[in-house]
Amino acid sequence: MIKRVFITGGTHGNEACGVVLAKHFMASPELFSGFSFDTTVMLTNVASIGTNTRYVEEDMNRCFFKADLDDPTKTATLEARRAKELNAVFGPKGTSAAADFIIDLHNTTAATGVALMMSPTDELGHAIAAHLIALDPSVKVCNWNATQADWPMLPSVGKHGMTFEVGPVPWGVVDGAVYKQTRRLVLAALDYVEAHNAALARDGPWSSSTVQVHSFVRSVDYPRDASGELAGVIHPQLQGRDFGRLARGDPAFLALDGQTTIPYTAPEEEVEELFPFFINEAAYYEKKTAFMLARRIDRPVQVAKQSPQYELS
Ligand SMILES: [Zn+2]
Structure with missing residues (x-):
């Protein structure tokens, strides 16, 4: 059962669409009421939002290796220290106390469209992706490097999580079409989490599906x-x-x-x-x-069938 969800913005302070969307969500708690799980929305690299830069001293989205979070001497940069603070909020990574699901909002200058980046073993993440692709066939799925046992990205702190990457957008710019598409799909992801919880509670129904994955x-x-x-x-x-x-x-x-x-x-x-x-x-x-290169694979995934209450038009 998914109980604690986090939506985070500003992990890279100049990815403005995600920052503005997170601020909007923080001011709109009614969007997150009525679910069977709690949703917390927060800004992460606040210092880099202030400077409108990707980071101040170090790329924070490379600071979430479990070994680094657990190493008390890894405090040299502002971002390394902030990562430890965040790990205390929605981690600790690798423990039963960690958040159930994290959506980390990002933008890229590359023409990726909506690209959801996640662990190759994250079943819920891929089920959410299948749901979003059904709503918007332009959505792409990428897997973090499958040859690694751990990843340094913020959403890897949760039991499930994804980098919600959307582009192309220049640094510091909010593109209206990108904003609208991101807002709709993030809320649709939460609708799927609700359907997932409902399917768990009543033991189905689930349907077998496949998701096209780009594997790094x-x-x-x-x-x-x-x-x-x-x-x-x-x-x-x-x-x-x-x-x-x-x-x-x-x-x-x-x-x-x-x-x-x-x-x-x-x-x-x-x-x-x-x-x-x-x-x-x-x-x-x-x-x-x-650029990065990926191979394409069709990944099987079990998807909760939507209850009518959460069907999206
Ligand atoms: Zn980013």
């Missing part, structure tokens, strides 16, 4: 010169093509002469189809990531 494979850096400066930019034919197929030899980068195409060069042994996302995300230049 690796990151690709920009071409760089010997001193690490950019030697190429995202190719115009790749710009904005998040979740389209990228095949060996396709244009990936444009050299700084503005003429020379630098093709995508896959390793010899790589024969599977891969799909790029987070193409030209502004925050990832410093992380040496021009």
Whole structure:
């Protein structure tokens, strides 16, 4: 049974659509009454909201490894300290006291549309995703790196959780269409949680479904010169093509002469189809990531059939 839900905004202070939506939700408690679970809405990296930057000293959305949260010496940055405070509010991570479900609101400069990022083993997260895809077929699902045992993202503190990533939006900008779509889908996610609780309480009905998942494979850096400066930019034919197929030899980068195409060069042994996302995300230049690559898999999931009370038109 899902009892404690958190909706968080401002984990990156310049992702303004999520910040404004969280503030709206905080001022609108009536939206969250009448459910069988409690919903708390809060701002997380408050200092970075004040400075309208992604972070002040360190990317807070890389501060939630359980080992770091449990390490009392990991307090060097403002964000590391804030992560520990937040872990006390909706964690502690990995314990029975942790929140049941966390939605962390983000925006990206990449043309991802709505992309829900979650643990590959999060059954409820994928069921929510299936529900949202039924309402809005443009919604995409990404899995955090399945080869890792733990992740440093804020929503990984909850028993279930997702990064609610929406783009493209420039830093500090609230895009009305993105705002409207995000608000509708976040509230629809809560409707699904209610249906999930109802199905648990009456032992069904559940239906078998599948969700198309983009499973992280690796990151690709920009071409760089010997001193690490950019030697190429995202190719115009790749710009904005998040979740389209990228095949060996396709244009990936444009050299700084503005003429020379630098093709995508896959390793010899790589024969599977891969799909790029987070193409030209502004925050990832410093992380040496021009785009990420995912493989597509169809993941089975059990979905609570909606009771009429929560059916959405
Ligand atoms: Zn973010």
